[in-house]
Amino acid sequence: DLIGWRLLFLLTVPLAIAATLIITRGFKGEIRPDAAGMFDTRGSMIYGVAILLSMAGVMNMPATWAIVSTVIGLILFVVFIKNQIGNEHCLLKMSLFKNMAFSGSCIAAFMSYAASYSISFFLALYLQSIGSLTATEAGLVMVTQPLVQCLLTPVFGRLTDRIDNKAILPTIGMVLTAVSLYTYTTYDLETPIQIVLLSMFIGGLGFAMFSAPNTTIIMSSVPREHTSEASGTVAFMRQVGMMVSMGIAMMVITLIMGSADNLKPETYGLFLDAMTISMTISLVMCIVGAITSAFRGIPKKS
Known part of the structure; x- marks a missing residue:
């Protein structure tokens, strides 16, 4: 009522900064990075696009483009899961x-x-x-x-x-x-x-x-x-x-x-x-x- 709903998003900025500082500086003795590990860039990109397309499609049903977007997103989800199986540097450990x-x-x-x-x-x-x-x-x-x-x-x-x-x-x-x-x-x-x-x-x-x-x-x-x-x-x-x-x-x-x-x-x-x-x-x-x-x-x- 006082500042408008759009400014609420700005209120999260200092919280995000504080959380980032705590993560990067406050847990040095607890976080032990895997020196031999690698970030799964390919899996991350597939997952991100899958989320974007599927959610954009679902929220805009029943438009034709939305149906196509949802289907492609779900297919990419399947591709993502298959990509994670047997992937040594996976984002999601499927064996669990x-x-x-x-x-x-x-x-x-x-x-x-x-x-x-x-x-x-x-x-x-x-x-x-x-x-x-x-x-x-x-x-x-x-x-x-x-x-x-x-x-x-x-x-x-x-x-x-x-x-x-x-x-x-x-x-x-x-x-x-x-x-x-x-x-x-x-x-x-x-x-x-x-x-x-x-x-x-x-x-x-x-x-x-x-x-x-x-x-x-x-x-x-x-x-x-x-x-x-x-x-x-x-x-x-x-x-x-x-x-x-x-x-x-x-x-x-x-x-x-x-x-x-x-x-x-x-x-x-x-x-x-x-x-x-x-x-x-x-x-x-x-x-x-x-x-x-x-x-x-x-x-x-x-």
């Missing part, structure tokens, strides 16, 4: 996925981010249009979920170290996230703000129960010399999951109401339809993630 605990946890992570990332996008539009809130008021409401997640993630991270079956917490977390997603599918023109807060609280609780425990399983399921690859794989699943989530959201909005720019009182019904469909797709992905989480296997290093 032979470990059921590792692969199941990674799939659960992907499903979690793919199911939940677009929530903030829809809620921001919902609260400021149908909810008639200002940007500041909507932001204060939406901070509920990350606040709950921030406060409780360390708690569940410590708790997962004390229990034998480490799949329990992330599985329950996925179930709670699914409950939260279901509530979003019931929103209408008169949904009270208390329901919105409850939805976000449940979602924050669910993600807090899932995030740290699931990462613990991933990192503990691989030999110590492969923890860096495991960490990179988690980041890969998170990034792709977020992009898939937004890709689905934009595709549904494009198909139903043309563009989010068309949001006005006359199109509130169409927006709710788009939100319901998107949240339903997310709910299905979350259920798949919960099932995968429950049957991922027992982590064991090899």
Whole structure:
């Protein structure tokens, strides 16, 4: 409300600079580069183009060029995966996925981010249009979920170290996230703000129960010399999951109401339809993630 949404991107610049300095100067004793290692430039380029084409295509469906772009992007994803198999200097160590605990946890992570990332996008539009809130008021409401997640993630991270079956917490977390997603599918023109807060609280609780425990399983399921690859794989699943989530959201909005720019009182019904469909797709992905989480296997290093 005070400075405009465009300036928000500039606020991340000092944070990015600070993070870069911490990474380059603060972990000299912990980071040990592989002197014989090489950066997989070819794989990086294939992956980058694949992401660009597939996401650009999905978000602009059903245009003909968008369909072509999506298909080419998916083909390049297949090429990228094949490029990583047997690649000594790979970005993504495919052999790790032979470990059921590792692969199941990674799939659960992907499903979690793919199911939940677009929530903030829809809620921001919902609260400021149908909810008639200002940007500041909507932001204060939406901070509920990350606040709950921030406060409780360390708690569940410590708790997962004390229990034998480490799949329990992330599985329950996925179930709670699914409950939260279901509530979003019931929103209408008169949904009270208390329901919105409850939805976000449940979602924050669910993600807090899932995030740290699931990462613990991933990192503990691989030999110590492969923890860096495991960490990179988690980041890969998170990034792709977020992009898939937004890709689905934009595709549904494009198909139903043309563009989010068309949001006005006359199109509130169409927006709710788009939100319901998107949240339903997310709910299905979350259920798949919960099932995968429950049957991922027992982590064991090899």
